[in-house]
Amino acid sequence: xxxxxxxxxxxxxxxxxxxxxxxxxxxxxxxxxxxxxxxxxxxxxxxxxxxxxxxxxxxxxxxxxxxxxxxxxxxxxxxxxxxxxxxxxxxxxxxxxxxxxxxxxxxxxxxxxxxxxxxxxxxxxxxxxxxxxxxxxxxxxxxxxxxxxxxxxxxxxxxxxxxxxxxxxxxxxxxxxxxxxxxxxxxxxxxxxxxxxxxxxxxxxxxxxxxxxxxxxxxxxxxxxxxxxxxxxxxxxxxxxxxxxxxxxxxxxxxxxxxxxxxxxxxxxxxxxxxxxxxxxxxxxxxxxxxxxxxxxxxxxxxxxxxxxxxxxxxxxxxxxxxxxxxxxxxxxxxxxxxxxxxxxxxxxxxxxxxxxxxxxxxxxxxxxxxxxxxxxxxxxxxxxxxxxxxxxxxxxxxxxxxxxxxxxxxxxxxxxxxxxxxxxxxxxxxxxxxxxxxxxxxxxxxxxxxxxxxxxxxxxxxxxxxxxxxxxxxxxxxxxxxxxxxxxxxxxxxxxxxxxxxxxxxxxxxxxxxxxxxxxxxxxxxxxxxxxxxxxxxxxxxxxxxxxxxxxxxxxxxxxxxxxxxxxxxxxxxxxxxxxxxxxxxxxxxxxxxxxxxxxxxxxxxxxx
Amino acid sequence: xxxxxxxxxxxxxxxxxxxxxxxxxxxxxxxxxxxxxxxxxxxxxxxxxxxxxxxxxxxxxxxxxxxxxxxxxxxxxxxxxxxxxxxxxxxxxxxxxxxxxxxxxxxxxxxxxxxxxxxxxxxxxxxxxxxxxxxxxxxxxxxxxxxxxxxxxxxxxxxxxxxxxxxxxxxxxxxxxxxxxxxxxxxxxxxxxxxxxxxxxxxxxxxxxxxxxxxxxxxxxxxxxxxxxxxxxxxxxxxxxxxxxxxxxxxxxxxxxxxxxxxxxxxxxxxxxxxxxxxxxxxxxxxxxxxxxxxxxxxxxxxxxxxxxxxxxxxxxx
Numbered sequence: 001x002x003x004x005x006x007x008x009x010x011x012x013x014x015x016x017x018x019x020x021x022x023x024x025x026x027x028x029x030x031x032x033x034x035x036x037x038x039x040x041x042x043x044x045x046x047x048x049x050x051x052x053x054x055x056x057x058x059x060x061x062x063x064x065x066x067x068x069x070x071x072x073x074x075x076x077x078x079x080x081x082x083x084x085x086x087x088x089x090x091x092x093x094x095x096x097x098x099x100x101x102x103x104x105x106x107x108x109x110x111x112x113x114x115x116x117x118x119x120x121x122x123x124x125x126x127x128x129x130x131x132x133x134x135x136x137x138x139x140x141x142x143x144x145x146x147x148x149x150x151x152x153x154x155x156x157x158x159x160x161x162x163x164x165x166x167x168x169x170x171x172x173x174x175x176x177x178x179x180x181x182x183x184x185x186x187x188x189x190x191x192x193x194x195x196x197x198x199x200x201x202x203x204x205x206x207x208x209x210x211x212x213x214x215x216x217x218x219x220x221x222x223x224x225x226x227x228x229x230x231x232x233x234x235x236x237x238x239x240x241x242x243x244x245x246x247x248x249x250x251x252x253x254x255x256x257x258x259x260x261x262x263x264x265x266x267x268x269x270x271x272x273x274x275x276x277x278x279x280x281x282x283x284x285x286x287x288x289x290x291x292x293x294x295x296x297x298x299x300x301x302x303x304x305x306x307x308x309x310x311x312x313x314x315x316x317x318x319x320x321x322x323x324x325x326x327x328x329x330x331x332x333x334x335x336x337x338x339x340x341x342x343x344x345x346x347x348x349x350x351x352x353x354x355x356x357x358x359x360x361x362x363x364x365x366x367x368x369x370x371x372x373x374x375x376x377x378x379x380x381x382x383x384x385x386x387x388x389x390x391x392x393x394x395x396x397x398x399x400x401x402x403x404x405x406x407x408x409x410x411x412x413x414x415x416x417x418x419x420x421x422x423x424x425x426x427x428x429x430x431x432x433x434x435x436x437x438x439x440x441x442x443x444x445x446x447x448x449x450x451x452x453x454x455x456x457x458x459x460x461x462x463x464x465x466x467x468x469x470x471x472x473x474x475x476x477x478x479x480x481x482x483x484x485x486x487x488x489x490x491x492x493x494x495x496x497x498x499x500x501x502x503x504x505x506x507x508x509x510x511x512x513x514x515x516x517x518x519x520x521x522x523x524x525x526x527x528x529x530x531x532x533x534x535x536x537x538x539x540x541x542x543x544x545x546x547x548x549x550x551x552x553x554x555x556x557x558x559x560x561x562x563x564x565x566x567x568x569x570x571x572x573x574x575x576x577x578x579x580x581x582x583x584x585x586x587x588x589x590x591x592x593x594x595x596x597x598x599x600x601x602x603x604x605x606x607x608x609x610x
Numbered sequence: 611x612x613x614x615x616x617x618x619x620x621x622x623x624x625x626x627x628x629x630x631x632x633x634x635x636x637x638x639x640x641x642x643x644x645x646x647x648x649x650x651x652x653x654x655x656x657x658x659x660x661x662x663x664x665x666x667x668x669x670x671x672x673x674x675x676x677x678x679x680x681x682x683x684x685x686x687x688x689x690x691x692x693x694x695x696x697x698x699x700x701x702x703x704x705x706x707x708x709x710x711x712x713x714x715x716x717x718x719x720x721x722x723x724x725x726x727x728x729x730x731x732x733x734x735x736x737x738x739x740x741x742x743x744x745x746x747x748x749x750x751x752x753x754x755x756x757x758x759x760x761x762x763x764x765x766x767x768x769x770x771x772x773x774x775x776x777x778x779x780x781x782x783x784x785x786x787x788x789x790x791x792x793x794x795x796x797x798x799x800x801x802x803x804x805x806x807x808x809x810x811x812x813x814x815x816x817x818x819x820x821x822x823x824x825x826x827x828x829x830x831x832x833x834x835x836x837x838x839x840x841x842x843x844x845x846x847x848x849x850x851x852x853x854x855x856x857x858x859x860x861x862x863x864x865x866x867x868x869x870x871x872x873x874x875x876x877x878x879x880x881x882x883x884x885x886x887x888x889x890x891x892x893x894x895x896x897x898x899x900x901x902x903x904x905x906x907x908x909x910x911x912x913x914x915x916x917x918x919x920x921x922x923x924x925x926x927x928x
Contacts, residue, residue, distance in 0.1 A: 037913045230915065232915055236910075236911065249903060280891075292688075293687070296651075297659070297662035300663035300664070418904060418907075454627070460626055462649070462650065474642075475650075
């Protein structure tokens with residue numbers, strides 16, 4: 001194999017596309033895990049249709065999975081794929097125009113029948129009619145080669161074809177210089193109970209790897225060095241998994257069991273699914289009859305002296321609004337994790353967006369303030385969830401944590417924290433039976449009210465959703481009392497101590513780009529790129545939306561211009577404008593798709609007048 | 611309220627271990643009149659909140675005080691699922707067949723033809739019968755009384771509270787302002803003519819002079835004169851018989867039948883939701899007793915990044 005060159009790269013972007021059922025997500029996840037294991041930094045972006053399975057071989061039915069591998073720190077799943085794996089003509093049609101110029105398109109030559117081309121919307125073969133000119137097309141008969149490799153395996157021909165994805169993975173494993181043993185181990189673990197399937201996938205994978213090794217189709221293979229990342233124990237994690245673990249960790253460090261009430265909704269469901277596995281960590285899950293019952297069960301849990309948690313997405317948050325207002329009124333700890341998706345209404349269930357920000361901020365009747373924070377990467381969902389739980393307990397308040405479909409379902413390597421490194425979450429219950437307990441007596445610093453729970457001797461009291469007397473908690477319609485309580489609730493949230501925001505780059509200059517939540521990666525990547533070109537641009541990632549960090553106003557004032565890229569039509573920009581009376585340029589995108597770095601780079605240059 | 615207080619007293623549960631959850635409506639002011647823990651919540655959601663409270667602390671005696679508006683309209687879904695789960699709540703449904711707090715609109719339990727502010731020409735939707743619904747859902751404790759019958763109310767509320775599972779006590783109540791007299795016939799001096807009190811093992815006989823009874827007519831129940839039937843035809847109440855309880859729960863005056871009061875059904879053997887939740891939690895804890903938080907966080911495919919750190923000034927191994 002001496003004629004094969006090794007091509008040193010520091011980042012490569014791969015996109016898999018195929019019919020739902022072609023196993024693209026599985027292959028994508030495997031390559032992600034494999035690359036992470038070999039020390040690359042990775043970032044992945046699944047992309048699948050929300051419609052009930054569209055007909056096979058049509059563009060509407062294509063499911064995709066994009067990953068970026070890097071030998072340096074990377075922040076997004078990449079702009080343009082360098083390599084597109086397209087399992088049929090429809091998959092080519094779906095994604096070829098995204099591929100970087102000169103990039104590679106690997107496709108299954110067995111699928112190029114006249115009928116398949118027609119279904120995909122091609123009038124002629126794109127490999128021959130110039131459509132794919134300028135790309136390095138590798139047409140490989142995946143189906144034939146897989147069948148050939150599996151000729152001794154005792155299974156029906158149509159089942160054999162299902163191993164095609166492992167053949168493809170074999171080819172890629174070779175192409176990207178990854179250790180095949182890891183995949184073989186995976187196949188043996190995952191399919192151990194189905195020996196024939198295991199044998200088939202094993203054979204297909206090895207055949208794919210050998211194909212790379214023995215054909216002259218590829219003139220070079222990629223070589224990515226390990227990224228220089230902080231030493232430690234790592235695992236790959238999705239944002240939703242990380243959020244579930246964050247809940248378990250908060251339970252352990254606060255000593256409070258969790259009452260996790262939920263109702264399934266895409267793309268946040270996995271938080272509840274993962275949480276349901278954690279009963280031995282005192283995460284008690286209740287799958288309720290609807291979104292409202294989900295949050296109400298969590299509220300009931302908090303009233304019992306546990307920590308109530310619920311998760312949801314867009315329209316679910318709308319349904320939870322009334323109960324969330326009650327939690328504001330009752331001043332109880334509660335955590336709502338909202339994995340945002342495209343809206344309004346049912347909108348785009350499987351597509352990412354950031355358009356619940358104003359709903360979280362204002363989507364309740366009355367002046368109903370609550371803390372809002374946003375997670376920025378899949379692994380950050382752990383820290384952000386843990387922090388949301390701490391704040392809820394410290395300030396006796398419901399908290400909304402915003403993540404989104406991109407970081408909730410995307411994955412990245414996570415440096416596994418040790419329990420001993422996590423801070424304790426102090427919780428104080430009033431339990432002295434002789435104490436003159438007043439439900440709305442407050443801590444003078446945090447303004448958190450005192451907490452006594454049912455079962456505590458002699459501390460019976462009644463609270464509810466009607467306005468409260470500022471001390472006793474008795475129902476009060478006294479005008480001045482409502483003023484005082486409204487002001488107090490506002491002040492309590494406004495005075496929450498949040499860390500100052502950090503500036504990436506110089507602390508003054510021509511342009512400040514503010515990211516929040518899932519836009520962090522693209523903004524950081526883009527700003528780093530233009531800074532390297534010598535431009536006077538810095539960035540801030542806003543983890544805390546309500547309240548905002550105390551140093552933010554000053555930081556903004558030191559820049560000539562401010563740009564906020566958002567996956568909505570300018571919701572954070574609206575808040576920043578009204579709060580700091582500063583003009584803000586926006587970069588808005590609502591295509592169900594996260595920003596690519598180049599989009600932010602282009603906008604930065606436009607704002608700078610270039 | 612007197613009956614509820616009495617029932618709580620009968621139970622002997624200390625008041626600081628009692629929590630009352632209510633929704634919105636006249637009935638829902640209830641917690642404020644009690645010296646227990648109380649949560650006055652939002653319209654229709656008391657059952658869901660109480661479910662979280664009970665699972666959060668199963669040792670608490672959790673009562674839900676709700677009205678027909680709360681339980682059969684806006685909160686119908688939560689009511690249905692709380693019954694279905696058989697969660698151990700003491701659910702008191704105070705039914706006055708009208709929306710009182712919003713000043714006199716009809717409710718899902720209002721009678722066909724009833725004149726209310728939103729039905730000046732009469733109600734045209736059929737009423738819901740909460741006990742019949744609860745029987746259909748596999749409810750495990752179903753009982754009924756009227757507010758003025760303090761003794762019977764106390765009796766069913768006490769039994770309901772002692773029941774380990776969801777206990778539903780429907781209490782017919784009079785709204786003196788907006789539906790005055792709607793249930794008078796069931797609680798006034800003629801109540802014996804319009805209702806039958808069901809007691810386990812006793813014959814279903816009613817009427818001022820005990821002249822009427824319930825007999826079986828095929829697979830249905832019907833009212834008859836005692837004098838017209840042989841004694842053995844009179845149905846004997848069996849509160850463990852779900853089919854009988856279903857028929858009793860469905861009897862209503864509109865069909866010329868007496869309304870059934872007392873404990874219509876009681877199945878103490880069906881496990882409660884909260885018990886099962888904790889059985890499962892304890893099972894999982896026993897099976898995974900060795901798993902620490904560190905084990906959990908570091909589960910799955912992990913890898914160790916060696917301690918070579920590269921910075922702009924070069925790489926060093928630590």
